[in-house]
Amino acid sequence: MSQQLPTLEEIRRAPKVLLHDHLDGGLRPGTIVDLARETGYDGLPTTDPGALRTWFREASDSGSLERYLETFDHTVGVMQTREALVRVAAECAEDLAADGVVYAEVRYAPEQHTERGLSLEEVIEAVLEGFRIGSEGRGIKVGTLLTAMRHQARSMEIAELAVRYRDVGVAGFDIAGAEAGYPPTRHLDAFEYLQRENAHFTIHAGEAFGLPSIWQAIQWCGADRLGHGVRIIDDIAVSGDGEPKLGRLAAYVRDKRIPLEMCPTSNLQTGAAASIAEHPIGLLRRLSFRVTVNTDNRLMSGTTVSEEFAKLVEAFGYDWDDLQWFTVNAMKSAFLPFDDRLALINGVIKPGFARLKWQA
Numbered sequence: 001m002s003q004q005l006p007t008l009e010e011i012r013r014a015p016k017v018l019l020h021d022h023l024d025g026g027l028r029p030g031t032i033v034d035l036a037r038e039t040g041y042d043g044l045p046t047t048d049p050g051a052l053r054t055w056f057r058e059a060s061d062s063g064s065l066e067r068y069l070e071t072f073d074h075t076v077g078v079m080q081t082r083e084a085l086v087r088v089a090a091e092c093a094e095d096l097a098a099d100g101v102v103y104a105e106v107r108y109a110p111e112q113h114t115e116r117g118l119s120l121e122e123v124i125e126a127v128l129e130g131f132r133i134g135s136e137g138r139g140i141k142v143g144t145l146l147t148a149m150r151h152q153a154r155s156m157e158i159a160e161l162a163v164r165y166r167d168v169g170v171a172g173f174d175i176a177g178a179e180a181g182y183p184p185t186r187h188l189d190a191f192e193y194l195q196r197e198n199a200h201f202t203i204h205a206g207e208a209f210g211l212p213s214i215w216q217a218i219q220w221c222g223a224d225r226l227g228h229g230v231r232i233i234d235d236i237a238v239s240g241d242g243e244p245k246l247g248r249l250a251a252y253v254r255d256k257r258i259p260l261e262m263c264p265t266s267n268l269q270t271g272a273a274a275s276i277a278e279h280p281i282g283l284l285r286r287l288s289f290r291v292t293v294n295t296d297n298r299l300m301s302g303t304t305v306s307e308e309f310a311k312l313v314e315a316f317g318y319d320w321d322d323l324q325w326f327t328v329n330a331m332k333s334a335f336l337p338f339d340d341r342l343a344l345i346n347g348v349i350k351p352g353f354a355r356l357k358w359q360a
């Protein structure tokens, strides 16, 4: 067996798992242009798909939060009809399958798609229909996470919908949006309700904001997973001799195997990390936290799961065993019944990686 590191082409063929991906952050530029025309949305900066792709990338790289948020005005702006939601979800499943993803949980906030009169239920059913169409025959299974916006007051309503639709494709619940000023405890009633219903949820925490946000998400709200969670690094002291010392919260997160949904490229764009090589994922993987690798917003970050892996291989020299470890971590952390997770790990992921390792 050679010492060659996995290439992007090889990584694309590996069976991968994605837990943190936003539906409104992964549209094809050409689809945005089509949907804007069909639905009469006239706010796009350009109607040329190639130029639009570049615009999204640059606006997200600009370091300006206003410009970054404007990108979502456009994607959400064209996702206000049933047909648009079905198409975007179907294409999302197709694109993920083409990248070699075998299991994905894709999230979105239903309340952001009701501007033209759709009910929350109609939004949810349209997205489920799209995923059904897009996954069929492509060797991928897609679950959805319903997101509530932290600055809004609809989390209880969205949590109830996550429970109502849990047997037909909704895998769990999430909250997203600006962390500063909107602590997760603001939505405590929704989290307590989900716990009483034995339902699963993740919370965006520790992305821009620090340890208090992570602590609240886990110890007050009972989150199963952490969206990003990169700031857990603030509770790990690396002394002069290079020996890391974990604080109580970091130790708890590692001991309890709480999954971290890490999104390296997205973190560079929002300033949560300076470069891939300096991203906390390197240390956290070394310390065997339950790290998973994700895309966040494929369009804004111009990325795929395979490309995230390839960047990590380049920065840290990860080999097939490392990539399989991240993948099995993600599958273990999925909001899917235990026997389904096991079947994917033993029947798809391990044999898929074994083939690639053998060929390398």
Ligand SMILES: [Zn+2]
Residues within 6 Å of the ligand: 020, 022, 176, 204, 227, 296
């Ligand atoms: Zn996110």
